[in-house]
Amino acid sequence: MSATAVRETVTPPRLEPPRRRRVANRRRLVRHVVVTLILTPVAALWLYPMLWLVSASFKTNSTIFSSMGLIPEEVDVWNYSRAWWTANIGPYFWNTLLITVATVAIVVITTAMIGYVLGTFPFPGRRFVTILLVATMFMPEGYTIIPIFDLIRNLGLSTSLAGVILAESGGAHVIIILLFAGYFRQLPRELIEASRIDGAGFLRTFWSVMMPMAKPAIATAIIMTLLRVWNSFLIPLVLTLTRPDQRTLAVGLYAFEGENATDWTGMAAASTITLLPIVLAFLFLQRYFVEGIAGAIRG
Incomplete structure (x- = not known):
């Protein structure tokens, strides 16, 4: 086998520029999805206390600790007026x-x-x-x-x-x-x-x-x-x-x-x-x- 044939067998084929861009974009998309899947729960845990605080500001004193949900069972819009x-x-x-x-x-x-x-x-x-x-x-x-x-x-x-x-x-x-x-x-x-x-x-x-x-x-x-x-x-x-x-x-x-x-x-x-x-x-x-x-x- 000649040296040229060996070099062609060992060396991987070069990707065309459009194909290289598609591969790079696919890798970037996969990396973005993985990072998003990891950071979304972290962001949710970090934001939950502040969101619960805003939600609690619309609740009543009798229902504020009845559940840790973000949707008030009873809405009291006068809390802000009373606070201010x-x-x-x-x-x-x-x-x-x-x-x-x-x-x-x-x-x-x-x-x-x-x-x-x-x-x-x-x-x-x-x-x-x-x-x-x-x-x-x-x-x-x-x-x-x-x-x-x-x-x-x-x-x-x-x-x-x-x-x-x-x-x-x-x-x-x-x-x-x-x-x-x-x-x-x-x-x-x-x-x-x-x-x-x-x-x-x-x-x-x-x-x-x-x-x-x-x-x-x-x-x-x-x-x-x-x-x-x-x-x-x-x-x-x-x-x-x-x-x-x-x-x-x-x-x-x-x-x-x-x-x-x-x-x-x-x-x-x-x-x-x-x-x-x-x-x-x-x-x-x-x-x-x-x-x-x-x-x-x-x-």
Whole structure:
């Protein structure tokens, strides 16, 4: 047998381009079906508690625990009205919104500036500062509540929403700082040098050049701060003990728990109102959230 015949016997026939595309598409379809079959039950298990919460907000107190189904046996549409007006969830909602918006603005600006310095400017002790910031992550929040309360009281802000805003925005926010540091580190250094040649100083370079390019990191920082502040409980609880009208949603939910009974359906309705803004914000910013995390990891 000649060498050509042996080569033709051993070498598999090459597929034509259209056939190769069909095979690749078939494999991609099979992989997509397998992944969908695996992840669908996981997604159902993850979504079920939230769907049950929404369903419970339309049930009555006598039927809320009669079954774990998602279709109410009896529908009570007044749960939301009772939660909003009778339990003062309306004022608590606006208090939480004001505190969250102000805190997010302060945290994003301060952490971005710190991350910009740590990520782009080499200075003596930078590694020590980073280690010190990371070390603060291991300190429980309960250990710092007393000095925070004492500081806010000495500033004369213990009876105002400004005190809650200052307390919420004054933490280290280490993860967000490292996120910005990693993101700014992977940006071209030539941008800073070009802005210096044009006569821009530190603040102008930061605000006009670097911040517009860090939109994914900013969106990630907004989501992370929004989730933390919107659901914050300990600091608002301590700082609003003497001012019930300034409570936040997380603290106000305890108004549904009485000494002898608990308004479960009202609490479910209030919890649904509390979750809705977070879900909408995440759906709006999720693409930037993924890009921000990916950019920080690359940096």
